[in-house]
Every structure is written in structure tokens, then in C-alpha cells.
Amino acid sequence: MHVILIVEDDDAIRSNISRLLTLEGFEAVSAADGRSGLAHARARAPDLIISDVNMPDMDGFALLAAIRADAALATTPFMLLTALDDRNSMRRGMTAGADDYLSKPFTRTELLEAVNAQLRKKNLVDARMASGLAALETRLRTAFGSDIGGRQPEAFAVEAPPDSDDAHVINATVLVSSIRNFTSLAEKLEANEVSQLLTEYFERSCQPVLKNSGRHLKFVGDGLMAVFANTLSGSPLPAQRRAISAALAMALAAHEFRDWLAQRFAARGLPPFAIGIGLHSGEVTLCRMGPPGSPDLMPVGDTVSLAARLEVATRERGWTVLASRAVMEAAGDGIEVGTRDTLAVPGKNLTLDVLEITGMVTGIDDKIHGMASLTERASEISAAVRTNSDITARAVKEALQSKLATLKEQRFEPGNEPVRLKGYRVTRKIGSGGMTEVYLAERETDGLPIVLKVLDSRGKEASEHLVRFIQEYALLSKINHPHVIRIHDQGFSDEHAYIAMEYFERGDLRTLFGPGMTRVRALEIGRQLAQALAAIHSHGIVHRDIKPENVMLRSDGSVALADFGIAKSMLQAESLGFTQTRHGDVVGTPFYMSPEQVIGKAVTVRSDLYSLGVMLFEMLDGRRPFMAESLELLLAKHLHADTPALPVVHADLQPIINRLMAKNPDARYASAQALLADLNQAA
Structure with missing residues (x-):
């Protein structure tokens, strides 16, 4: 049964919509205002949200922004209810990401047609994903044979599956990659087109992986995982170096894939195509799937989990290739890096030193053992990494902008779900002044209380404040001293900026x-x-x-x-x-x-x-x-x-x-x- 959330402050309209939908076999959940609607949405994860525009406190536009900023709800179909002659609201709603709108007053038939259209669209996207992945699995199995696993797990495994009959442990480097904005891509294409896109992209991506002796390729949705180990390759080059080589070549393949997309799906309004890649080294357990002697091995363990976490971190930082220090220490000379950072791993008492990989200077051994193209196309690879990172950074900035804009409108009341921002749970507002709002938050990894300073940097008068904001982080990031405030994180979008810093419960x-x-x-x-x-x-x-x-x-x-x-x-x-x-x-x-x-x-x-x-x-x-x-x-x-x-x-x-x-x-x-x-x- 489809769950539909109705958010409307007019009791009569809300009751009529709920009654109509219930009679048609839907489960109708209703709320009298935007904040209650947001709480219901987070609790029930509805299949469709129908919201009035004009409501007190949190209106329909603010609710839409909050839904789109919530990773768990971002793709939920959203319909706005507007007055018949309110064209500005219609345009504003569609620009903000609404999927459809109804003009009040509307008939029963108009309501049901609009609802069913949105639910059909949602089912179509789900079907595209399922059929696309099934077709991809079949084609890739034929193309790459034993190098590609035959199972299609729900996610990259961390623990051994219950039906594996034996396992052995190796030291290896794990590569995990995924496509940015894949849902936005999929919803603009037909099912067979999604299949074509995935198949074409993965074929291009797998070539550099296999060329660098990557093995045990696995695919989950838009994600790819491969294992590089010295015991599997026969190459004298370190596994870590070959994994970095494969990652950079994949970035170039993604860059060239944009041309294919532009030619194949011209004028379809697809979002910019980009990927992220995480690399981590450590112990990997290879579990045999199926009957004894089967060549299908499933890589599992913490190294797989951490490589996947590093891939997620590329989205947060706007990087293309991110490697842990464990990879860098064994990769050899000539690895070009950009930014260096530390990464706290949620759910584990663990912090990793991580680096942005931007290129590689190859030597004679590299060229002999499969990296000649990396040398010949070094400048193209560097340009591809920069372009891919720019696309990712813009997406990160837009997501951050939406989150910070939503935060400003948030009311922190008992029972409300806290706003989440880049690993922090924002619990309450503790001050404001001028263009700066100050919030109390907790770090999700360990519950450490921190302070978030958020600056609204819109307008010419905010330029000096933004410079000081950036300056404060730039200066303090150099210093680690017990009698100087600790700065944990910072972020900037086109209209907002924030700094996460140490919280002092006792005041000044x-x-x-x-x-x-x-x-x-x-x-x-x-x-x-x-x-x-x-x-x-x-x-x-x-x-x-x-x-x-x-x-x-x-x-x-x-x-x-x-x-x-x-x-x-x-x-x-x-x-x-x-x-x-x-x-x-x-x-x-x-x-x-x-x-x-x-x-x-x-x-x-x-x-x-x-x-x-x-x-x-x-x-x-x-x-x-x-x-x-x-x-x-x-x-x-x-x-x-x-x-x-x-x-x-x-x-x-x-x-x-x-x-x-x-x-x-x-x-x-x-x-x-x-x-x-x-x-x-x-x-």
C-alpha cells in the first residue's frame, strides 16, 4: 500500500484529500503544518508528499527544501497545492524541485490523475534500476568472465555471507567507485537507456582496472569494487601503485564518457557526470561463493568497508580520488597529491589520514608493466581529475547550500529530529548576531559537543565578514595547542559558510x-x-x-x-x-x-x-x-x-x-x- 503524506493547514481541504485517497486504497497520513509534515515524512518515508504552499511557520517551499536536503527523503515525489492564479508559486515550486502541482480548487479526478502519475514515475525509476542492473550483470559476466563476480549483493559486503563455504585472507588494496547523481540521471532516462548507460560506463571503467591487474570486480547499483593484490597479479609493481593507476585512468574514462552521454542523450537535461573513487589497503577476506571449486570469490572485511567510506568522503570534499595513508606509503615515488586531511570513521574509534590523488609520474618499470598510456596521457588525466572534482565540488556546494538554508529556518523543539550536517547533529540555536547564527551540535562519531557558526554571506555588505570567516579557519587550522580553541571543520557555499569549533560549556x-x-x-x-x-x-x-x-x-x-x-x-x-x-x-x-x-x-x-x-x-x-x-x-x-x-x-x-x-x-x-x-x- 502506497503511503501519501498530506500537509495542509485548512482542516476541510486536508480531510477531504485524506478521505478521497483512503477510499482509493492509499494510506493517507496528514499534518496541519510544515514542521509536523517534516516529522511525519522522516518517520514514515512516504511514497508521495502533497503540500499546500501558504502555511504559517514552515511553508510549502521551506518543507520542500527540507525534504530535498534530507538524504533519506531527497528523491520523494513532491506535489504543491497552489491558488489557481498563483503562477509565481508554481514556477518557484518547480524550480525548487517540486515534481508537480495542483491548482485549488481541484476535482477528485484531477487529484487522482496527478497522484497516480507521480507513483507511476516512481515505480518506473525503480524498474529502470532493477532492469538496468540485471542487463548490466549479464553483459559484464559475458565480457569479463571469471574476473566479474556472479552475485549481486545489496551492498559491498563487510562480513562473510552465510552461504560461503571457505575463506582466506590476503593483504590487498581495495578500490571502490560510484557515479555522482545517479538517481537524477536514471529518472531522466528510459529503462533500456539506463542499462545502456551503466553497461557502457562500466565497460570503460573496467578496462583500466583489469589492465592494472585488478581482480574480483563487484557491482552494486552504480558502484564498482575491485581488489589489487601482489599475490594475484604477477606484476612487480606494488598493488597500491596499480590501484592508483587504475583510479586515475578511470577518472579519464569518466571524462571521455561525458562526450558519449552528450551524443547519446542530447537535449535530455542530464546532470553533469562525475565519479568518486576511494582506495584503502589492509587485510581482505576472500569468501568462496557457491559450490566447492567455484571461481566466484567475494571480498569482505574492514578494508572493503573503509574503502567505501573513503569514496563517500570524496563527495563530502569535492575530490575525485581519495587514498588513505596506508595506500600512499607503499605506492612508490611520483604520486601527485593535492589536499591532505584526516577522516573520522563513523561507528569506529578510528581516524584515517587521507590524501587527494591528482596524478602520477611514471618510470620505466611502470611503462613496461602496463602504464604506458598513463604516461602518454598524463596531462589529459590531470585535466580530467580537475574537471571531475569541479563537478563534484559544485554538487557538494549546492547540497551544503540547501542544508544551511534549511538550518536557518529550523525550530528546535522537543521531539523534533535534529538537523544533520556533515557528520554533526544540530540540537539547538545558542546565539545570533548580524549575519552569523550560532548553533550547538554533536559530532555523530563520538557525541562530542561542538559549536557551529553559520554566516549568511549574501550581499555586498557580507564580503568583509566572509573574508574574516575564511581567515579565522585558515589561521586556526595551522595551530594545535591546548590553550587555543580547536577548529574541527569548515564549509562554504555561494550564500553561506560555516565553521565547526570547540564548545565551552562554562562560557568565557x-x-x-x-x-x-x-x-x-x-x-x-x-x-x-x-x-x-x-x-x-x-x-x-x-x-x-x-x-x-x-x-x-x-x-x-x-x-x-x-x-x-x-x-x-x-x-x-x-x-x-x-x-x-x-x-x-x-x-x-x-x-x-x-x-x-x-x-x-x-x-x-x-x-x-x-x-x-x-x-x-x-x-x-x-x-x-x-x-x-x-x-x-x-x-x-x-x-x-x-x-x-x-x-x-x-x-x-x-x-x-x-x-x-x-x-x-x-x-x-x-x-x-x-x-x-x-x-x-x-x-
């Missing part, structure tokens, strides 16, 4: 200021911040806004320097294109601003030390060193007033404070390390 340092601040605690905080400044200064970074609100408290009582939104890289600012402080600009917080910042002169590491001196004075004395009735008078004191005296009990620390807050930067400590030496000697 300001909460500790007052009578409870002891000398011992103040000096300990001072030492930790001096260590943090030494770390960032060693990377050529000046914070430029040291203040209590930018120092966060960890649960163990230690502190971490945060909020690098206006920090500047003194070493790379020019090459990275970061905003430079112009003459006359005032950057920082007035109560903690150095004299040179007040008058717009060059800001250096000693400027941060001045601000730390102001904070240290405030922690020891209980009041700020400079107060005034206006901003102009306050800034004048930073420029000209003598540093006030500390209470008598802290008089021995006065030389440290005086040196930190000297008007002339040259008279201050030369470095945070020099300050730390004096703080360590202070009782």
Missing part, C-alpha cells in the same frame, strides 16, 4: 572576574594565555582582540584563546589576500586596545602583549586600569596615561604590568616566551 573568562579571582588563579591564567600567544605568534599570527570575552573556559578549569575573526597573519596576509589594516583604522576592543591600535599604526605581537597586560591588571586589581566617560577619553588614556599602581599585596608584579603596558612597543616584552619566564618566577 569574564564569568570568573570579581572577588573570587585569586592571585594564584590570575597568574595561572596569565601563564596559559602567554603560552597561547607564543603558539600563535610562532605561526606569524597576531590576534588583535585579546579580552576576557575571547578567552574560553574548559571543563578542567584551563583556558583557551578564541575568536580569531579579526586576527592577522603577519607572514601570509598579503599572499592570502586577507584584509589589511589601513591607516586610521581602529581594530580591537577599546578597554584592551594597545596605543598603536588606537592610532592605526602597525600591529605586532607586542600589541597582543599590551592587551594581556590590561587583562592581568584587571584580574589582580578587580578593575580595569583605564576608565573614562567617553570613547575619546578612554583611548587618550591608552595613549598618554601612566599605568596605575596595583594593590600593595601585588606590588611585586608591578614591573611585569608596567613592561606589558608600556606605551612604546619597543619597551614591552619582545615575546610571549619572555613574559612567560617572568610569570613562572612570580609567586
Whole structure:
């Protein structure tokens, strides 16, 4: 029985549609608003959604965006209900991904015709997939014989199937690839055309796999898996090197396959064709399927699972070929790489070092043993990888854009399913300001709480904020220090950007200021911040806004320097294109601003030390060193007033404070390390 979700705020219309559909043998599920409809959709996974456009809170367009952004529901047929003369809503809905619309008022016949048309379309796509894969299996079995497995499992196996009669373990490299946007491709083609597409693509992809002695090819949907092992090949080249060679040649084959698609399916509106490939090395178990002596072996185990996870990661990062360090370490010289990263594996206490593979420089042994074409077509392969990565990156950006736009409209209420974003569960909104929204989230792999800062970067006025957003991640990604905030991830689309960073449940340092601040605690905080400044200064970074609100408290009582939104890289600012402080600009917080910042002169590491001196004075004395009735008078004191005296009990620390807050930067400590030496000697 087909399940149909009706989302309509008009009780009479909702009841009439539900009654009509129930009488026709459908299971009708109804909701009075978009948020309830989204919850029902996630709980029931309906075969069709019918939604009104104009509803309070979450309207039909927002519900459609949320459905399309949810991986589990993204392909669900969606119909919009609009007023008869509301052509703008019709066009907007179709542009946003609606499959059809009905104009109110509508008849029983019109409703049923529209519903049945969408269900027939859904059944057709399912049938195309099934028939296409069946035809593919038959043709590939004939073409490649024993190199291609005869079974068609539901997914690449991780554990040995129950009907395998024996197994043996080998060390091997596993290659897993898949086609991007395959569902979007399939729904625009007839069943026989899907079969032709898959057969043609897999024939082209299998050639470089087999040429590089890949074995035990398996196919699941639009995915391909192959095993490269030294014991199976007879080639002197390492299995890892041959797997990389096959992956790069597959990227070129995919690039050339676009021409075939353009000629075969011209004017069909197919999405850009791209693939992703994951490579991982380790132990692989080969399980024999069928009767004893059967040549059909099924590769299973964690190495297979991890290779598949790396393929998924290519989509998340916009890469074409992604390999684990285990592959790279044994692949030999000449492997060209792009970005390097780490990957947390969901469900496992495991982090992998991963690399983007962009090309390979071959030697004489490579050419002798099957890689001559890789040498001859090296430039074409590099171009193919770049093009494929660009297509993937655009798809990633569009998906991220949809997710972040949906997040902004989300209401975090008890019982609502949390929004998921690239491995994070977003649980609630904790703040906002200007163009930035701040959310609390959990990392799905381990439940670690993190903060998501999301910037709406639309409009010219947002350009400077976007530069600072990018700058904050670029600067902090260099630093791993216990007293500097940890940045976990970042992402950018055309209209939004986000940073995932460490969450501090205890808040900022300001909460500790007052009578409870002891000398011992103040000096300990001072030492930790001096260590943090030494770390960032060693990377050529000046914070430029040291203040209590930018120092966060960890649960163990230690502190971490945060909020690098206006920090500047003194070493790379020019090459990275970061905003430079112009003459006359005032950057920082007035109560903690150095004299040179007040008058717009060059800001250096000693400027941060001045601000730390102001904070240290405030922690020891209980009041700020400079107060005034206006901003102009306050800034004048930073420029000209003598540093006030500390209470008598802290008089021995006065030389440290005086040196930190000297008007002339040259008279201050030369470095945070020099300050730390004096703080360590202070009782």
C-alpha cells in the first residue's frame, strides 16, 4: 500500500484529500503544518508528499527544501497545492524541485490523475534500476568472465555471507567507485537507456582496472569494487601503485564518457557526470561463493568497508580520488597529491589520514608493466581529475547550500529530529548576531559537543565578514595547542559558510572576574594565555582582540584563546589576500586596545602583549586600569596615561604590568616566551 503524506493547514481541504485517497486504497497520513509534515515524512518515508504552499511557520517551499536536503527523503515525489492564479508559486515550486502541482480548487479526478502519475514515475525509476542492473550483470559476466563476480549483493559486503563455504585472507588494496547523481540521471532516462548507460560506463571503467591487474570486480547499483593484490597479479609493481593507476585512468574514462552521454542523450537535461573513487589497503577476506571449486570469490572485511567510506568522503570534499595513508606509503615515488586531511570513521574509534590523488609520474618499470598510456596521457588525466572534482565540488556546494538554508529556518523543539550536517547533529540555536547564527551540535562519531557558526554571506555588505570567516579557519587550522580553541571543520557555499569549533560549556573568562579571582588563579591564567600567544605568534599570527570575552573556559578549569575573526597573519596576509589594516583604522576592543591600535599604526605581537597586560591588571586589581566617560577619553588614556599602581599585596608584579603596558612597543616584552619566564618566577 502506497503511503501519501498530506500537509495542509485548512482542516476541510486536508480531510477531504485524506478521505478521497483512503477510499482509493492509499494510506493517507496528514499534518496541519510544515514542521509536523517534516516529522511525519522522516518517520514514515512516504511514497508521495502533497503540500499546500501558504502555511504559517514552515511553508510549502521551506518543507520542500527540507525534504530535498534530507538524504533519506531527497528523491520523494513532491506535489504543491497552489491558488489557481498563483503562477509565481508554481514556477518557484518547480524550480525548487517540486515534481508537480495542483491548482485549488481541484476535482477528485484531477487529484487522482496527478497522484497516480507521480507513483507511476516512481515505480518506473525503480524498474529502470532493477532492469538496468540485471542487463548490466549479464553483459559484464559475458565480457569479463571469471574476473566479474556472479552475485549481486545489496551492498559491498563487510562480513562473510552465510552461504560461503571457505575463506582466506590476503593483504590487498581495495578500490571502490560510484557515479555522482545517479538517481537524477536514471529518472531522466528510459529503462533500456539506463542499462545502456551503466553497461557502457562500466565497460570503460573496467578496462583500466583489469589492465592494472585488478581482480574480483563487484557491482552494486552504480558502484564498482575491485581488489589489487601482489599475490594475484604477477606484476612487480606494488598493488597500491596499480590501484592508483587504475583510479586515475578511470577518472579519464569518466571524462571521455561525458562526450558519449552528450551524443547519446542530447537535449535530455542530464546532470553533469562525475565519479568518486576511494582506495584503502589492509587485510581482505576472500569468501568462496557457491559450490566447492567455484571461481566466484567475494571480498569482505574492514578494508572493503573503509574503502567505501573513503569514496563517500570524496563527495563530502569535492575530490575525485581519495587514498588513505596506508595506500600512499607503499605506492612508490611520483604520486601527485593535492589536499591532505584526516577522516573520522563513523561507528569506529578510528581516524584515517587521507590524501587527494591528482596524478602520477611514471618510470620505466611502470611503462613496461602496463602504464604506458598513463604516461602518454598524463596531462589529459590531470585535466580530467580537475574537471571531475569541479563537478563534484559544485554538487557538494549546492547540497551544503540547501542544508544551511534549511538550518536557518529550523525550530528546535522537543521531539523534533535534529538537523544533520556533515557528520554533526544540530540540537539547538545558542546565539545570533548580524549575519552569523550560532548553533550547538554533536559530532555523530563520538557525541562530542561542538559549536557551529553559520554566516549568511549574501550581499555586498557580507564580503568583509566572509573574508574574516575564511581567515579565522585558515589561521586556526595551522595551530594545535591546548590553550587555543580547536577548529574541527569548515564549509562554504555561494550564500553561506560555516565553521565547526570547540564548545565551552562554562562560557568565557569574564564569568570568573570579581572577588573570587585569586592571585594564584590570575597568574595561572596569565601563564596559559602567554603560552597561547607564543603558539600563535610562532605561526606569524597576531590576534588583535585579546579580552576576557575571547578567552574560553574548559571543563578542567584551563583556558583557551578564541575568536580569531579579526586576527592577522603577519607572514601570509598579503599572499592570502586577507584584509589589511589601513591607516586610521581602529581594530580591537577599546578597554584592551594597545596605543598603536588606537592610532592605526602597525600591529605586532607586542600589541597582543599590551592587551594581556590590561587583562592581568584587571584580574589582580578587580578593575580595569583605564576608565573614562567617553570613547575619546578612554583611548587618550591608552595613549598618554601612566599605568596605575596595583594593590600593595601585588606590588611585586608591578614591573611585569608596567613592561606589558608600556606605551612604546619597543619597551614591552619582545615575546610571549619572555613574559612567560617572568610569570613562572612570580609567586
